[in-house]
Amino acid sequence: MKNRRNFLLTLTAGLVALAVVITPVIADELLGVITKVDVAGKKVTVATKDGDDVEVKTTASTEVVAKGEMIDLEKLDSFVKKAQDAGKKGAFAKVTHEGKVASKISVGAGKKKQDN
Numbered sequence: 234m235k236n237r238r239n240f241l242l243t244l245t246a247g248l249v250a251l252a253v254v255i256t257p258v259i260a261d262e263l264l265g266v267i268t269k270v271d272v273a274g275k276k277v278t279v280a281t282k283d284g285d286d287v288e289v290k291t292t293a294s295t296e297v298v299a300k301g302e303m304i305d306l307e308k309l310d311s312f313v314k315k316a317q318d319a320g321k322k323g324a325f326a327k328v329t330h331e332g333k334v335a336s337k338i339s340v341g342a343g344k345k346k347q348d349n
Contacts, residue, residue, distance in 0.1 A: 261330055263287060267340070268323040270310040277309070277338065279328055289328055289335045299340035312340060 268286070269278035275291045291297075297304050299312055309324075316324045329337040 263289070263328040263330060265326065265328075266321075266323040267309070267313050267326045267338075268317075270306055270313055272306045272310055275306065277306075277328070277335065279326065280322060287333070289330050289333050291335050291338070295335045296337045297340070298338070304340075309338070309340065 263279055263281065265279040265281040265287070267277055268280050271277070277289050277291060279287045279289060281287060291306065297306065297309055299309070304312070313324045316322075324340050326341070327339045328335050329339075
């Protein structure tokens with residue numbers, strides 16, 4: 234009975250330690266407004282709610298999704314410019330990144346408009 238308790242205690246402590254080590258590895262989410270798209274440099278500038286501008290790099294494996302469709306950086310650039318021409322700061326997006334390298338960019342992932 235005592236051996237089983239020691240085994241379970243050791244196993245539980247090991248799992249908690251593993252969870253503490255793995256948690257920082259999980260990708261960060263950045264919510265904000267895309268204000269600039271550098272197609273040639275493969276970079277996106279996101280203005281956060283705090284007022285900081287964060288530059289995130291994209292790769293060939295970065296998923297860019299707008300209105301449920303995969304788009305490329307050229308379309309994202311035109312989407313941002315269209316929003317800026319409409320008087321907005323840019324296009325709202327949720328950027329999932331790890332080390333400032335984006336894995337997924339969801340454009341228009343903000344609040345849904347309510348039908349009146």
